[in-house]
Amino acid sequence: MIYFAHRGASARRVQNTLEAFRLARRLGASCYELDVHLTQDGQLVVHHDYSLLATAGKDAKIGELPWAQLRRCALQNRFDGAPAFIPLLQEVLPVVAPGLELLNIELKNDANCYPGLEEKLLKLLAGEYAELLSKTLFSSFDYDTLLRIRKLNKNARIGLLTRSFDVSKALDLQAESVHLNYTRFSPATAEECHQNGLKTYLYTVNDISLAKRLQQEGADGIFTDYIDLFVSEH
Template sequence: MTNRIPIFAHRGASGYALENTLKAFEKARKLGADGIELDVQCTKDNCLVVYHDLDLFRLTGLKKKITECTYEELLSYPLGKHFFRKFSKERIPTLQKVVEWANLYSMPLNIELKESLLNNQKAIIDGLKGLALPKGSHFSSFHDELLKLVKMQRPDAQTAIIVTKKFNWQELRQQSHIDAVHAHKKYYKPEYFKACSSVGKGLRYYAITGKEKFLANPDTSVIGWITDFPDTVANAEKSKNNKTDVQL
């Protein structure tokens, strides 16, 4: 019997397909991901959309912020890297559309709430109403105030703070609105395991490539890996479990 730690595909299988698109999410599912990590921004007309950057330039070539556009406008902008953009059929999806897709496969979502929502909390409140997420889904953010709002509106929702070097790990005990911590793999150290496990909060690590030695015997505080390459991490996990089965 295996006991694999859940693997979340970062912006979908972004190592293989255009990030935060339904194609990337479907690719991740086929590669064996257990869940999807995605980013949520807000449009001018309060639509929650799946896109990482506040501005559109990197994937559309337009020098506009996502908050300056209605969703109808966004649908006219092809997504892609510079030379391939004009041939692309990919468009920015709504959160609702991605949730509908995820529910078809009972695929948990790690929904990262981005900076455009700081000035539009109404969009979060409205978006949370009646939002039926697959089991195992959760909300994450660098912005603690957004997680507090989620918990206030949906006490049943799971939340995770994404930490930076300024984060005070000793304050986790007082942060009852936070259920878990998301951290870069450079924080894979005993002091951080202890800070979380001592207050009953799990850790999910991002920037995982599948080559990390700690994948073979992860700490018990770890509840998830976040990666651009879900197949590579899954294979590393399978290799670990096969070795365990042989030893047994």
């Protein structure tokens, strides 16, 4: 069973921040999940929402702001009130690299709102962080985004992130895994995936007993906000 630190140690620190990933690593994480967007001036940044409204109280979208402005947008911190900011992907990668087993990068690119995102991401990983490329799993709810990843790199590791399971889509992508909300998962889903050489990774699971049941039903991994609970159990 694989345990992904979902947006870092997001139950303990502001999600998708350097602090969240640093804590996850200290807690023993070796697998991580994060989300990537493009700024107005083409910088790869790590954040979940397209908008800053819920996370920073600012009615603006990431794609509308240049990095110089975005980096000054303080995120709301319900944990300790310490300053927290959106990081560049190239700031996060050195944090998660030591001992890394698997990094799931979710590309936020619905309707190709960030033209060129896939190419920029692959170029960054193939260049300065080449040692991480083989340990990176690319996922997205946007199917065309994953098709572009596959077209750009025939060896890219792809995970089909979906709300409606269709094994044929995963096979067409030459994906290695299917990512589902755990409430949409069943033993039959796991069986169909395994028969086709696919793993199943489920989100977001924060209860140990639930995780054990899902594992018994055939799940291969979970995304969790409480990575410390599962690393200690493992």
